[in-house]
Amino acid sequence: MRLGGQVFLKEKNPENWAFALKEAGFRATTCPINGEEDISELEDYLALAERYDILISEVGSWINPISRNEETRRNAIAYCIKRLELAERIGAQCCVNIAGSRGEQWDGPDPDNFSDDTFELIVETTREIIDAVKPERTVFALEMMPWIFPDSADSYLALVQAIDRKGFGVHFDPVNIINSPRIYYRNGDMIRDFFAKLGPHIRNCHAKDILLRGKLTLHLDEVVPGQGHLDYRTFLTELNKLHPDTTLIIEHLSSNEAYQQAKGYISRIASELKIPM
Numbered sequence: 001m002r003l004g005g006q007v008f009l010k011e012k013n014p015e016n017w018a019f020a021l022k023e024a025g026f027r028a029t030t031c032p033i034n035g036e037e038d039i040s041e042l043e044d045y046l047a048l049a050e051r052y053d054i055l056i057s058e059v060g061s062w063i064n065p066i067s068r069n070e071e072t073r074r075n076a077i078a079y080c081i082k083r084l085e086l087a088e089r090i091g092a093q094c095c096v097n098i099a100g101s102r103g104e105q106w107d108g109p110d111p112d113n114f115s116d117d118t119f120e121l122i123v124e125t126t127r128e129i130i131d132a133v134k135p136e137r138t139v140f141a142l143e144m145m146p147w148i149f150p151d152s153a154d155s156y157l158a159l160v161q162a163i164d165r166k167g168f169g170v171h172f173d174p175v176n177i178i179n180s181p182r183i184y185y186r187n188g189d190m191i192r193d194f195f196a197k198l199g200p201h202i203r204n205c206h207a208k209d210i211l212l213r214g215k216l217t218l219h220l221d222e223v224v225p226g227q228g229h230l231d232y233r234t235f236l237t238e239l240n241k242l243h244p245d246t247t248l249i250i251e252h253l254s255s256n257e258a259y260q261q262a263k264g265y266i267s268r269i270a271s272e273l274k275i276p277m
Contacts, residue, residue, distance in 0.1 A: 004028030
């Protein structure tokens, strides 16, 4: 697998971006451009990434393509298509979004999020995005969330089967579906189950950690890898069974020091397991 992350630079250009990632020990990262006014820099970023053996593994498309507002929904679908086209041009592991939400908060809960109609809307919307691009080098994937499909291995597998497109792949973030003490304390079993059911479809993963607090009713906090209870031994062991270019991207940290702390923990576990990264 390739361990990846981000770097914070005072002034970013293709050369210092790629060199900083190499110095940080990362072999993968997220898309370094927004694809609008900076699209002219893309070829330089790709060339420098290749020179330093860095895989641009994901293009994010963080928007709500299942909004109840039809204009918002159509604009979001158009944006997802544009981002998937960028991922295809890059040859990224995936273009990733969440399914969205039927509620006012684009990435939040709603009573209708788990309805059969919403499942079908996600299928229809995802097909529309993929069919507009017909990707050959990348896939469109949905990051799991606790309050929308896919929220488990079984619901993700059901989506894979229902969408039925070569251009649809799997993104795995185990922290996002740890939503009860039962799963929290047995998350290694959840991880093994996910890889058993969806392993061949997984293209990209996120790395973070989760900590259960003793506060009612139920309080789970996202924390830096190594400060929580995620079973990284199982996570890395299962990841190591996939293609060597499958990526694990550390996310949501606010400094280079924090990324190095997370990388150090994950690398130490990998070293103990004799897993190359």
